[in-house]
Amino acid sequence: MRSAILLLVCALVGRGAENNSVLIRNVTVHPVTTPDMPNASVLVIDGKITDIGPHLAARSGARVVDGRGLQLYPGLINAATNVGLAEIEALRDTVDLDEIGTFNPELRAEVAFNPSSEHVEVTRASGITSVVSLPSSGGRGGRGGGGSIITGQGALMHLDGWTWEEMAVKRGAVMDMIFPQMQAAVPRQYAAMLGTPAESLPEREKQYKEKLRQMSEFFQEARRYKQAKLAGGPDFRPNLRLEAMLPVIDGKQPIFVRAERERMIQDAVAFADKEKVKIIIAGPREIGTTGPLLKEHHIPVVMGKTFELPLHEDDAYDAPYALPAEFYKAGVKICFGTFDVQFARNVPFEAAQAVAFGLPHDEGLKALTINSAEIMGAGDSLGSIEKGKWADLILTDGDPMEAKTNVKQMFIEGREVALNSRHTREYEKWLKR
Amino acid sequence: MGQRNWMLALCAVVLSATGTFAQTILIRNATVMTVTKGTIQNGSVLVQNGKISAVGKNLSAPADATVVDAAGKFLTPGIIDCHSHTAVEGSVNEGTVSDSSMVNIKDVINPTDINIYRALAGGLTVSNVLHGSANAIGGQTIVIKLRWGKKANEMLFEGATPGIKFALGENPKRQGYPAQGFFNQGPTPERRYPGTRLGVEEVIRQSFTEAKIYQAEWQAYNEKVARGEKAIPPRKDLRLEPLVEVLEGKRYVHAHCYRADEILMLLRVADEMGFKIRTLQHVLEGYKVAKEIAAHGAGASTFSDWWSYKAEAYDATPYNAAIMMRKGVVVSLNSDSDELQRHLNLEAAKTMRYGGLNENEALAMVTINPAKQLGIDDKVGSIEVGKSADLVLFDQYPLSGFSKAQKVWIDGHEYFDREKDIETRPEFEKKKKALEDKEAAEAPAGRRRNGAAGSDAKDAPIAEERR
Numbered sequence: 001m002r003s004a005i006l007l008l009v010c011a012l013v014g015r016g017a018e019n020n021s022v023l024i025r026n027v028t029v030h031p032v033t034t035p036d037m038p039n040a041s042v043l044v045i046d047g048k049i050t051d052i053g054p055h056l057a058a059r060s061g062a063r064v065v066d067g068r069g070l071q072l073y074p075g076l077i078n079a080a081t082n083v084g085l086a087e088i089e090a091l092r093d094t095v096d097l098d099e100i101g102t103f104n105p106e107l108r109a110e111v112a113f114n115p116s117s118e119h120v121e122v123t124r125a126s127g128i129t130s131v132v133s134l135p136s137s138g139g140r141g142g143r144g145g146g147g148s149i150i151t152g153q154g155a156l157m158h159l160d161g162w163t164w165e166e167m168a169v170k171r172g173a174v175m176d177m178i179f180p181q182m183q184a185a186v187p188r189q190y191a192a193m194l195g196t197p198a199e200s201l202p203e204r205e206k207q208y209k210e211k212l213r214q215m216s217e218f219f220q221e222a223r224r225y226k227q228a229k230l231a232g233g234p235d236f237r238p239n240l241r242l243e244a245m246l247p248v249i250d251g252k253q254p255i256f257v258r259a260e261r262e263r264m265i266q267d268a269v270a271f272a273d274k275e276k277v278k279i280i281i282a283g284p285r286e287i288g289t290t291g292p293l294l295k296e297h298h299i300p301v302v303m304g305k306t307f308e309l310p311l312h313e314d315d316a317y318d319a320p321y322a323l324p325a326e327f328y329k330a331g332v333k334i335c336f337g338t339f340d341v342q343f344a345r346n347v348p349f350e351a352a353q354a355v356a357f358g359l360p361h362d363e364g365l366k367a368l369t370i371n372s373a374e375i376m377g378a379g380d381s382l383g384s385i386e387k388g389k390w391a392d393l394i395l396t397d398g399d400p401m402e403a404k405t406n407v408k409q410m411f412i413e414g415r416e417v418a419l420n421s422r423h424t425r426e427y428e429k430w431l432k433r
Numbered sequence: 434m435g436q437r438n439w440m441l442a443l444c445a446v447v448l449s450a451t452g453t454f455a456q457t458i459l460i461r462n463a464t465v466m467t468v469t470k471g472t473i474q475n476g477s478v479l480v481q482n483g484k485i486s487a488v489g490k491n492l493s494a495p496a497d498a499t500v501v502d503a504a505g506k507f508l509t510p511g512i513i514d515c516h517s518h519t520a521v522e523g524s525v526n527e528g529t530v531s532d533s534s535m536v537n538i539k540d541v542i543n544p545t546d547i548n549i550y551r552a553l554a555g556g557l558t559v560s561n562v563l564h565g566s567a568n569a570i571g572g573q574t575i576v577i578k579l580r581w582g583k584k585a586n587e588m589l590f591e592g593a594t595p596g597i598k599f600a601l602g603e604n605p606k607r608q609g610y611p612a613q614g615f616f617n618q619g620p621t622p623e624r625r626y627p628g629t630r631l632g633v634e635e636v637i638r639q640s641f642t643e644a645k646i647y648q649a650e651w652q653a654y655n656e657k658v659a660r661g662e663k664a665i666p667p668r669k670d671l672r673l674e675p676l677v678e679v680l681e682g683k684r685y686v687h688a689h690c691y692r693a694d695e696i697l698m699l700l701r702v703a704d705e706m707g708f709k710i711r712t713l714q715h716v717l718e719g720y721k722v723a724k725e726i727a728a729h730g731a732g733a734s735t736f737s738d739w740w741s742y743k744a745e746a747y748d749a750t751p752y753n754a755a756i757m758m759r760k761g762v763v764v765s766l767n768s769d770s771d772e773l774q775r776h777l778n779l780e781a782a783k784t785m786r787y788g789g790l791n792e793n794e795a796l797a798m799v800t801i802n803p804a805k806q807l808g809i810d811d812k813v814g815s816i817e818v819g820k821s822a823d824l825v826l827f828d829q830y831p832l833s834g835f836s837k838a839q840k841v842w843i844d845g846h847e848y849f850d851r852e853k854d855i856e857t858r859p860e861f862e863k864k865k866k867a868l869e870d871k872e873a874a875e876a877p878a879g880r881r882r883n884g885a886a887g888s889d890a891k892d893a894p895i896a897e898e899r900r
Contacts, residue, residue: 090743119741309772313547314865316858317554317775318837342741349779352834361835402834403782423740427752427788430720431759 020047020391020414023058027067027395031385032074032369042072044391047414052385067395070408073365074384075129075392076400077156077372079302080256080282080337081344083123083131084113084157084164089342097137099152103218105244107152109133110171113164119341121421124159126345127400127407129392130169132156132376134176138258138283138339149215151176153244154256156376158392160412169390173376174256174280175248179264179271180211219275222249254278254377256302260311262288269293280375283339285311287323291330300333300375303367305343306353318357324367325358334363335372352401364401390414456845457481459494463503463826468510468793468800469815478508480822483844488816501840507831509796510815511558511823511843512777513803515734516687516714516767519560519774520546520577520588528567528608531626531636534597535671536572538562542585548771550581553849555775556825556838559590561767561807563714564598566689569605569627569636571598573675574687576807578823581848594808596711597675599688601695602745605633634698641706644676651677685711685808687734691745693721700729712806714767716757717749723760732763732806737780738787754798755788765803782832792832821845 025041029052041056042049058064087094096112113133123131135152153172161167182204199207222245228236247253257268257279265281265288272279281294283304294301308320316322327334336351338344348368355364373383381390391414398405410417458480465476465488477492478485494500518525522543527533542562552560558579564572576593609628627633650667657664678684686703690696690713703710710731713719717740719726719733726733735757740749750756758764766781768774777799784790784798804814813823822845829836841849 088741088744088747122740307772307776309548309551314861317551317854342739346738349834353776353779356835356837403779404785404832406786423750423752423787426720426748426750427756430723431752431756433721433724 021062027072033384044414078131078347079372081131106240110155127394265290295331306350321357324354457498460501463508467816507827513559515803517560526565526567532570539575558823566600566604596685601690647673693718720756727761737783751787
């Protein structure tokens with residue numbers, strides 16, 4: 001009995017030291033899912049939002065933060081990054097992306113997420129409390145040989161924690177796939193420069209069809225594996241690659257399909273129909289006629305950078321700026337990602353540019369918070385200021401999409417986290433010189 | 434000429450038709466952000482003969498004036514980019530030699546590069562177009578005005594001092610060791626000296642040692658000729674000529690650099706050789722040697738927030754601009770990118786977060802400061818009487834992420850109007866469709882494209898087959 005009490009005391013002390021209970025008061029609360037509440041308070045107990053209202057009383061054990069004049073938003077989410085997996089892009093030794101192999105569904109981003117990466121603090125400073133970290137650098141040929149189709153599983157990570165286990169909000173949030181395309185991996189004009197031969201159209205066509213065939217074959221193989229596993233015959237041997245495909249073919253884990261072009265989106269939807277799998281379209285650079293198709297199939301889209309050049313020379317100058325609004329107007333649920341490390345912190349600015357070019361302001365904010373959480377299958381625990389969700393909160397002096405806004409305080413799972421970083425430390429140090 | 438180029442040419446004609454002769458324009462009821470002389474609420478700016486002729490609160494319109502009612506909108510000076518490679522035809526690098534000062538970017542300006550128009554649409558009016566960073570001493574550079582629809586020679590900024598690109602650190606030394614990092618593809622190129630920062634210093638020192646000898650030879654020759662003596666002229670050296678211009682202050686040095694050590698190295702070599710570094714480009718560790726940069730009198734043209742893309746960018750901080758500014762350096766923010774040049778006002782806004790700059794200091798980073806760095810601040814960079822009418826009308830506060838450029842004037846000509854751009858789109862699409870149909874009708878049967886397959890005709894047969 002005595003030891004039980006001792007344990008209980010230890011547990012309480014431990015929790016107290018973590019300090020994840022707080023009353024934030026006198027702020028304008030922007031729940032995102034419900035109307036703004038001026039002069040309101042939010043009570044956080046044990047890391048979870050437990051109450052929101054005009055006058056909440058402090059609780060014992062909960063510290064009080066007076067945010068007079070400030071705005072309270074849910075922490076922002078960057079739905080596509082390589083944070084934690086790459087430190088210095090040009091130095092391969094610091095980059096854990098683009099594993100060798102065509103089908104790598106068993107690879108898990110979270111296990112190589114470096115909690116000490118400088119990018120964690122730097123990204124956080126812009127109000128971003130969680131990111132999706134993906135195991136590949138992208139769909140444009142990539143670096144690691146460029147031939148991968150399934151690159152591994154992306155994880156939804158909190159940007160605070162001592163270990164990747166503590167940081168992981170949702171392991172295996174998505175299965176990352178680079179949809180094959182006819183487009184040459186290395187554009188013709190760079191082929192000579194890089195010393196690689198430009199591929200002819202028939203050659204590309206052949207490769208493209210071969211990749212589609214391989215994809216189909218791989219999914220069939222996964223289904224046969226499932227049957228064999230269920231049958232439980234004496235010859236059954238576990239296979240990590242195929243085992244990792246089971247949540248996908250069961251429609252539980254969405255495939256994050258990187259598809260830039262109209263035709264790739266169409267092909268991806270047709271593929272999802274055929275294989276009866278759940279997909280998210282990632283990083284499209286045009287909508288074409290795919291709006292109704294995506295709406296009808298309830299397929300959400302993770303937008304890539306708004307700050308892009310138009311896909312074609314003769315596109316309207318603002319085509320990429322207006323693209324998120326086009327998907328939104330077509331009735332497609334969107335959220336934002338940056339598909340990189342360096343500029344992961346700028347995801348709110350990508351949304352702002354979309355707002356400047358037609359996306360409603362509130363939708364911009366949703367596409368940084370609740371939509372991202374829902375698309376990643378974490379809508380019940382993140383993405384808005386609602387009772388029962390993790391207290392991922394930012395206190396700001398303005399709109400978090402604006403560059404001139406400062407994030408004053410941040411809470412992740414109710415813990416206040418520091419907003420300084422390598423960047424602010426250099427500033428403070430060298431300003432003195 | 435490919436189908437797309439035809440359409441671009443067409444686009445150029447349609448869009449530049451509005452800006453062919455100088456008008457008298459009165460822009461009124463705007464929030465006029467002069468940058469150098471404060472902000473005027475409900476202000477007016479009068480433009481005559483391509484110049485700003487009056488700035489004030491209640492200007493009346495001359496009889497011939499076109500009046501632009503800008504109620505609720507914001508007027509700023511045209512944006513200036515001190516580091517660009519836009520409109521350069523083909524590669525920006527002559528990378529086979531460690532000193533390529535004989536080549537000139539002016540010779541490869543492509544006035545039909547669509548990126549010129551796209552940049553205009555973001556309020557950019559002036560670009561410092563630079564050679565790449567493959568060599569310690571790179572090619573000659575040129576300042577252009579984005580006069581979309583004009584010929585290449587009509588885009589050159591009249592009277593702007595030409596420049597030369599230098600480059601320190603990883604890029605110039607990358608040719609000196611087997612390929613790795615950024616472009617780890619293709620065969621290992623032949624190695625080229627230098628392969629270290631030590632070698633980069635030596636290349637610059639060597640070239641200027643030669644340039645000084647060359648300069649002295651010509652001086653001796655010219656003196657002899659002046660005295661009426663017979664003399665044989667020295668052999669003309671196209672590599673050393675621009676370096677002599679640097680020594681004589683007739684050509685600006687724009688030096689790509691990252692680390693504090695190499696910045697200091699360059700300043701010391703320049704001091705020793707007797708020339709000035711006009712601007713340090715990128716200069717991501719400039720904050721560590723800001724005092725030395727200020728003492729030399731060099732400007733610093735940096736990125737708002739780039740970092741970590743290579744080893745020498747790992748000690749970068751977005752507070753760099755703020756620190757250097759506070760230590761007395763003239764600082765600008767540049768793009769180095771056809772995309773980023775489209776919204777430098779938003780890059781400027783980041784200095785309000787990173788270092789707490791006020792709105793004038795922030796806007797100066799992309800207007801008057803780059804103008805100072807390029808020695809054109811008597812002509813552009815702020816809204817002041819007598820300066821060129823290079824102006825941008827924004828629909829909202831230009832340091833807000835929700836703003837966008839509505840109209841852009843250069844020398845009083847309207848070169849961009851968002852409403853007109855949008856109006857011309859249906860007509861443009863019609864013409865594009867007609868050309869595509871024509872191409873489809875004339876293409877050999879095997880290559881006939883599917884009309885619904887988007888504009889990349891090469892992929893079309895497969896799409897048809899798959900469907």
